[in-house]
Amino acid sequence: MVKRLLVGTALLGAGAFGLSGLPCCLPQNASGIDEAVAATTRDTPAPAIETVSIRVEGMSCGGCAVAVRVALDRLPGVQKAEVKLDTQIAEVTFDSDKVTVDQIVEAIQKVGFTPRVLKK
Numbered sequence: 001m002v003k004r005l006l007v008g009t010a011l012l013g014a015g016a017f018g019l020s021g022l023p024c025c026l027p028q029n030a031s032g033i034d035e036a037v038a039a040t041t042r043d044t045p046a047p048a049i050e051t052v053s054i055r056v057e058g059m060s061c062g063g064c065a066v067a068v069r070v071a072l073d074r075l076p077g078v079q080k081a082e083v084k085l086d087t088q089i090a091e092v093t094f095d096s097d098k099v100t101v102d103q104i105v106e107a108i109q110k111v112g113f114t115p116r117v118l119k120k
C-alpha cells in the first residue's frame, strides 16, 4: 500500500515536470518555420560545400530536434542537416554560395531555439 502510493507520487511528479516549464516541440512562434523556409529550394548541385556545427539550446524532446531539422532542411543551399537531441548539436552541410551561416542561425532562431555556432 505504502509502496504503491510512492510510485503514484513519483509518476505524478514526472508528469507535472513534463507538462511544465521547458519549451517543448514548437514553442511560441512556430509560424517562423514558414518564414524560414519561404525561399524556394533549388536542387542544382554546387561546389562550395561547407559544414558547420551549431549548439542548439532549448531542445527538450525529439519533436524539438525534428522541428529544427525540418527548418534547416528546407533552407535553400542546405544539403544535409543532422540534429542530435542528446548533444544538442546540429551539424549542417551547406552550399556557401546559396546560404550563409547567419541564415542558418536565423532559421533556428525562428523556430524558437538559441543557436551558438561552434565551428565553421
Ligand SMILES: [Cu+2]
Pocket: 023, 024, 025, 026, 059, 060, 061, 062, 063, 064, 065
Ligand atoms: Cu519538444
